[in-house]
Amino acid sequence: MPLWVSYLSVVIIYSYIHAAVFGKDLFLLFEQIMVGFAIISLVLYCFQLFLPNIAKSFFSLFPDTNEGGYNFLYLYKYFYEMPERDFYSGIVRNSGCSWEPGRFSIMLVYAVCVNIFKNGKVSLNRNLIILNIALLSTFSTTGIVILFFEYFLFTLSKISLPRLLLVLAIFVPAGFFIYNLDFVSSKFSDQINIFKNLDTFTQHLSYRGEDDPIIALERIPSIGFEFKNWLEEPILGYGYWPNSWFANNVTEFATTCGGLMQVFSVYGLILGAFFYYCLFRSSQNISKMFGNDRGYIIFVITLMSSVAYPVFGVMFFTTIWFYGLFIIDKNKK
DSSP: OOHHHHHHHHHHHHHHHHHHHHTTHHHHHHHHHHHHHHHHHHHHHHHHHHSHHHHHHHHTTSOBOSSSEEEETTTEEEEOSOOGGGEETTEEOOOTTSSSHHHHHHHHHHHHHHHHHHHSSOOOOHHHHHHHHHHHTTTOHHHHHHHHHHHHHHHOOSOOHHHHHHHHHHHHHHHHHHHTSHHHHHHHHHHHHHHHTHHHHHHHHHTOOTTSOOEEOOHHHHHHHHHHHHHHSTTTOOOSGGGSHHHHHTOSSEEOOOOTTHHHHHHHHHHHHHHHHHHHHHHHHHHHHTTOSOTTHHHHHHHHHHHHSOOTTSHHHHHHHHHHHHOOOTTOO
């Protein structure tokens, strides 16, 4: 049995067990856990910001992640180097319990969604405030953009002219402001430029030496390369990265980072389409379980998250992906 098939089987079994055992409480527990991680991250983040020398001495007592930081009990990653992706205008970004800020922001986005589902609407409460502050401290383009659309979708309920005008009056200026933040607009423009010059970019990668570390491509180029991978094996997919067109024809020193197109390129058109159908069904059923009529929310959040990071195949997120199929009784727990 191919390695990727074995891994997929384990992930699906894991997802079923968690959905069957915890039911609706799975989401409520996730929100509480993420609120706890958010509080811990904010405390240690402030410690790092305001007492940098003491913080560096303290965190250096813990294992080096070999990625420019120290791992504090798997609760917080402290960065001791200043690569561009981890700092904004000289201010360190909050990576929380993850290895980097963007992935932490994705985790927080789902927790925000659960909080809104639980309360029936967007309403200020302690948990929501903590989650939002932690997410903003990541300075993550992905997380902030998804959070913006998440609030937009939850706010735009019944379509009427006054309501539409009110929503536009709030979200259009907010969207303009977010896009014009340096770390948002520059990232989009840089990645689009890379995508326009893929030939030059891939040629540069091909000249990397054997001792150079493997790098992950940026979001937009990743979608382009995974689309090319899919074109080479449209029905069955490449299954395992060393079998992909990119690894065999471009370079073995780089991999793609996002999972949006990867579901199709890895598993092929038929199985990939089935997996996305499962996600849509689960999104609808989870919304119904919380008495919410926006059955597309989790589906949209997951698609947007997948642009930057693989979501399918990640243990907890895959439970969400299949939850609506595993739990037949939507009122369970």
